[in-house]
Amino acid sequence: MRDKRMVLFGFVRGAAAIALALAVGAIFIFLSSDEPFTALRYLLIGPFVSYHGGVTAFNTQNFYQVLAAMIPTIFTGLAVCVMFSANQFNLAAESCVLVGGFVGSLIGIYVNMTTGWHAVVCVLVASVVCGLIMLIPSVLKVKLGASEMVTSLMLNFVLLYIVLHFLNYHFADRSKGATMTFPFLESAKIPSIVPGNSKLTWGFVIAIIVSLLVWIFMYRTRWGYAIRMIGINESFSLYSGMNVGGTIILSSVIGGLLSGMGGSLEVLGRYNTFVWRELPGYGWTGVTIAILAKNNPGAVPLAAFFLAYLNKGCQLMSTHSDVPSEMIDIIQAAIFLFFAAEQFLSGFRQKLVVKTTREELMRTESLTATEGE
């Protein structure tokens, strides 16, 4: 009885937080736009419903595009989940996506292999490289106590400039106007699973499978348990004999592996050549997803879907109305603040608890009363 109500409360609370965030977004739309209703329509239902001469229809291509946009963010969401579960505020997933994409691209361009294995090798090497990169902040944290948050933030910039250096001066295709690498070999590209231009590749299927695997890892294995226990109470874990340092490093390396995988799958699936010239921002979206999923890998695809939908809505809104697409950041920040707020609607929860307890008391009283007779 109590559990059921609390679960329901959890859903209501989450929905209220999201609704409030969207309301904040709507206020800004009404403040800034001359055509607020058009803007809102595109934001909220634009991604799936298309209008053609007054006829509304389900827009399959847009739907595929939303799913395709989930590929990198599911991976960064999972990465952040694993790291935050161990209470590591490691924010280097952002640059690991970039490095993963870059390393995957280089192998996809310069290493000649048979079809089928080529893409797999690209993705695996990219993942391993990013896993190794994550050793920097985590080992510094464990061995020296240097704040992983600050080191990882700095690492984002360092890695960005290293990638830009190699992209510009070692691997650039000088025959093109813009800075880009040579095109990927066909064998390295991640194939699409649907016809059309939506870029919904096998990466999506892999992302869903990996979410499942990470869930199993976190909730059904000893290492996952250790990671979560360290997040809940580090001292307890230390004194009960867990290898705290090693587990923290493990969680960060897994975070790196996952972000590198996401980056390479995204680049090899979406583009023909490596074109990123700045941090792609998927790491920060991953943080939002991890918050929405409450660090539960099983809920990550759902949260990623929600954000991808919102993002698509914002893009459509900026194309079809006068509201800039950066609106997404305001909505995301609001979701962040309300969703992560433990005390949000706490008064309501308090009432709910009191009510449930009262009912239970009355029931036990009437039970003892009948027994007494």
Place this chain on the structure above:
Amino acid sequence: MFEQLIQSIFQADFLFIIIRITAPILFAALAAVISEKAGVANIGLEGMMMITALFGFLFAYWTQSWIIGVLGAMFVGILLGLMMGFFSFKLKTDIILSGIAVNMLGAGGTIFLLNMFTGLRGNTGALVSPNILIPTIDIPLIDKIPILGEILSGHAILTYLAFIFVFLMRIFLYRTPLGLKIRAVGENPNAASSVGVSVIKMKYIAIAMSGALAGLGGAFMSMYYSQGWNQGMVAGRGFIALAAQAMGRGEPVGAMFSSLLFGLAQAMKTKVSGLRGMASYNYLIEMIPYVVTIVGLVFYAMSIKRKARKHQLRPIK
């Protein structure tokens, strides 16, 4: 090449540039110091600087007065600090997460707000005029001294303010009752609360002050340093300031020296990239300040650990 480098470094204007580059980092580092003293990790400094830089510039533009712009930036900074405080102290959002939320507002939200208020996209280049930029001042007497005058005189008013604030902050933290209370809250909230100090109130005061200082840093960026607001303007200075705070052991004077170190790294970056034959290393040079930050943090952490070992203590996790 190195001769060139050394020639360009041993000049008065190089030291002048270091001071100029250090000022905004110093404001942000002081903002990090005050909030950290109250036990509040303000990771939102980057976003705070972006937002206050925008509003400082807009207030200055609307009123055509740089003073109002600076005050407006501080005011918006205080509001942002209180907002973070409300969500973190009242609604119990993790302070790191409220910081990240502010950073998101700073990254994309500012572009949206700029568009909403002015219809411009990406930067305010079109609105700049001399009377909304922070003026520079020559210090009488000192500007007559040959080399020293060139280095110390002719900076923006806020530059001097940044360095004055280092010492004001020190006095505030160690010589006033309020400073004592803030430090007590940061060191042991339970002990502070047991002698009747309101922990929440002290934290609110600290993060509001942090916001005001970040506002000064933001105003300095948009109204002096880059002469107008643009999207990539703050470029990680808020994060560097967090590192400066950590490296400076959380003390105002220490934070000043580590800020100067980052200022030096940034200034070196501009000097080295100007040299012949270095053009194709521009991106690697670009990353110097961030590498210096990581190395600095490592040395700081090592020194703490060594000290802990000397006192036969376990390192503090």
